[in-house]
Amino acid sequence: MITIEQLTKRRGSHNILNGISFKAKPGRVTGFLGPNGAGKSSALRILLGLDRATSGTALVNGVPYVQLTDPLTTVGAVFDGSGAHRLRTGRAHLNWIVRSAGLPRSRVNEVLEMVGLAHAASKRVGRYSLGMARRLGLAAALLGDPEILILDEPTNGLDPEGIRWLRTFLRERAASGRTVLLSSHLMGETAETVDDIVILNKGHIVASGTLTDIVGSHKTLEDAFFAFTARRDIS
Amino acid sequence: MSTSITRTYGQEMRRAIKAELSKLYSLPITWYTLCGTFIVNLILACAYSNAGLQGLASTQSKLEIGLASVGYSQAGLMILGILTVCSEYNGGQIRTTLTAMPLRGIQIFSALFALTVVLIPAAFVVSSSGVLLTEILIGDAGTPIVWGNFMSAILGVSGYLTLTALISAAIGVVLRRMLPALSIILGYYFIAEPLIREQADLAKYLPDTAGVGRWTPRPEHASALTPVQGGILLSAWTLAAIIIAATVYRKRDA
Numbered sequence: 001m002i003t004i005e006q007l008t009k010r011r012g013s014h015n016i017l018n019g020i021s022f023k024a025k026p027g028r029v030t031g032f033l034g035p036n037g038a039g040k041s042s043a044l045r046i047l048l049g050l051d052r053a054t055s056g057t058a059l060v061n062g063v064p065y066v067q068l069t070d071p072l073t074t075v076g077a078v079f080d081g082s083g084a085h086r087l088r089t090g091r092a093h094l095n096w097i098v099r100s101a102g103l104p105r106s107r108v109n110e111v112l113e114m115v116g117l118a119h120a121a122s123k124r125v126g127r128y129s130l131g132m133a134r135r136l137g138l139a140a141a142l143l144g145d146p147e148i149l150i151l152d153e154p155t156n157g158l159d160p161e162g163i164r165w166l167r168t169f170l171r172e173r174a175a176s177g178r179t180v181l182l183s184s185h186l187m188g189e190t191a192e193t194v195d196d197i198v199i200l201n202k203g204h205i206v207a208s209g210t211l212t213d214i215v216g217s218h219k220t221l222e223d224a225f226f227a228f229t230a231r232r233d234i235s
Numbered sequence: 236m237s238t239s240i241t242r243t244y245g246q247e248m249r250r251a252i253k254a255e256l257s258k259l260y261s262l263p264i265t266w267y268t269l270c271g272t273f274i275v276n277l278i279l280a281c282a283y284s285n286a287g288l289q290g291l292a293s294t295q296s297k298l299e300i301g302l303a304s305v306g307y308s309q310a311g312l313m314i315l316g317i318l319t320v321c322s323e324y325n326g327g328q329i330r331t332t333l334t335a336m337p338l339r340g341i342q343i344f345s346a347l348f349a350l351t352v353v354l355i356p357a358a359f360v361v362s363s364s365g366v367l368l369t370e371i372l373i374g375d376a377g378t379p380i381v382w383g384n385f386m387s388a389i390l391g392v393s394g395y396l397t398l399t400a401l402i403s404a405a406i407g408v409v410l411r412r413m414l415p416a417l418s419i420i421l422g423y424y425f426i427a428e429p430l431i432r433e434q435a436d437l438a439k440y441l442p443d444t445a446g447v448g449r450w451t452p453r454p455e456h457a458s459a460l461t462p463v464q465g466g467i468l469l470s471a472w473t474l475a476a477i478i479i480a481a482t483v484y485r486k487r488d489a
Contacts, residue, residue, distance in 0.1 A: 045330075045488075045489075048330075048333075048334050049333065049334070049337045050330055050333055050334070050488065050489040051488040051489065052486075052488060065334075065337055066337040066338065068337070069242055071334060071335065071337055072334075072335055075334070077330075077334045079327060079330050080327075081326060081327045082326055082327070083326065083327050083328060083330050083331040084326050084327075084328055084331065085258075085262065085322055085325045085326050085328045086325055086326045087262060087263055087264065087325075088258075088261050088262060089261070092257075092261035093261075093331075095257055095261065096254045096255075096257040096258045096261065097254070097331065097335050099250060099253040099254040099257050100250055100251060100253070100254035100335040100336050101250065101335060102246070102250050125326060126326075140331060
C-alpha cells in the first residue's frame with residue numbers, strides 16, 4: 001500500500017506539488033496521470049526517498065521508503081532510462097544490485113529471461129536501444145520480486161509488442177494481490193491497464209477514483225483527462 | 236510507526252561494500268585509469284632516472300629520484316577517486332543506487348571504503364614500481380637504497396596517494412559532475428598549491444604540503460612538518476572532506 005498525504009514540494013518560489021493526497025492499493029493498478037511537468041516524477045522521487053518533501057508524507061506500507069528494512073523486496077522502481085552506467089554491461093549492473101540486497105545470484109538470469117534481455121546481458125548498457133534500456137530498468141526492479149511496483153512512464157521507448165507484454169505483466173502482478181503504481185501521459189495506453197486513476201495537473205490533484213468513475217459520461221479517458229485538466233486551467 | 240524490526244546495520248554495510256566493490260570492478264574506466272597511472276608513472280620514473288644519471292637531478296638518492304614521478308602520477312589516482320563517485324550520475328545510476336541502498340550515510344561510506352580497498356594496493360604498486368625501475372636504471376651510480384628507508388617512504392607515499400584520492404572523491408561527491416571536480420582538484424594541486432607553498436608560512440598546513448612532508452622532510456624549509464605531523468594533518472583534512480561530503484550528500488535531493 002502506498003499512502004501519500006498532503007505532500008508539498010517547493011523549489012525556490014515554485015510550488016511543484018501542492019498538498020497532494022492519494023493511495024495506491026494492493027491488487028490494483030493505479031495510474032498517475034498528468035501532462036509533462038505536472039509533478040508526477042517529483043512525487044515518485046519523494047516516495048522513493050530520492051528527494052525530500054517540503055511538507056507532508058509519502059509512505060510505503062506505513063513507513064517512509066528510507067526506513068524499509070528490505071527495500072528491494074518491498075518496492076521495485078522503474079525510472080525513465082536504464083538507471084545504469086552506460087559503460088557497464090547489463091549483467092554487471094544487475095550483479096551489484098543483487099549484492100546490495102543480499103539476494104541470490106540466480107535472480108540475475110531469472111529477471112533477464114523474464115524481460116527478454118538474456119541475449120544482450122553482456123552488452124554495454126550504452127549500446128542498448130531505448131526499449132532495451134527500459135527492459136533493464138524493469139529487470140532491476142524485479143530482482144527482489146517486490147510486492148509493490150512503481151513505474152515512471154514505463155511505456156516510453158517500448159515497441160508495441162513490449163507495451164502489450166508490459167500491460168499483461170502489470171495486470172498479472174495486480175491480480176496476484178500486489179500493488180502497481182505507474183505514471184503516464186499516454187491516456188489510450190493507460191486506460192487499458194489501470195483500475196484506479198489519479199490525475200495531477202500543475203501540482204494539484206484534479207481528479208481521482210476508479211477508471212469507470214473518472215471516465216464517467218465522457219467518451220474516453222482522454223476526453224475525461226482534458227476535461228479535468230482544462231477545468232483547472234480556467235479556474 | 237509499524238516496523239519495529241531492529242535494523243542490522245552491520246549486515247547492510249557489508250552488503251553495501253560488496254555492491255560498491257562490484258561497481259568498481261565492473262567499470263572499465265577503473266582499470267584504464269589504474270593502468271594509465273602505472274604506465275605514466277614508469278615513463279616519468281624513467282625520465283627522472285635519466286636526469287639523475289646525467290647529474291641533472293637535485294639529488295643522487297635513488298629513493299628520492301624514484302619517488303619524484305609520484306608528484307605527477309598522483310593525478311591518476313585523484314582522477315580515479317573523482318571518476319568513481321561521479322560515475323553515479325551517468326545513466327541515472329544514482330537513482331538505482333539510492334533505491335537499493337536508501338541509507339545514504341551507509342552507502343557513501345561503503346563507496347569510499349570500496350574505493351580505498353582499490354586505492355591502497357594501487358598506490359603501493361605505483362610508488363614502489365617507480366623506485367624499483369630507478370634502481371634498475373641507475374644501478375650503482377646513485378646513493379644505495381636502505382631497505383628500512385624504502386619501506387617507510389613507500390608506506391608514506393602510498394598513504395599520501397590514498398588520502399589525496401579520497402579528498403578528490405569527497406569533492407566529486409559534493410560537485411557530482413566530473414569536469415568541475417577535476418578542474419578544482421588538478422587546478423589546486425598542480426597550480427594554486429605550488430604557488431601558495433612558496434609564499435605563505437601557513438601553507439605547510441594545506442593538504443598537499445602537509446602530505447608531501449610524509450615522505451620528503453624538506454631541510455630547506457626549516458618550518459616544514461615532520462612526516463608524522465604531515466600524516467596526521469593530511470588524515471584530518473581527509474576526514475573533514477569526507478564528513479562535509481557525506482553531510483551534503485545525505486541532505487540534498489539526489
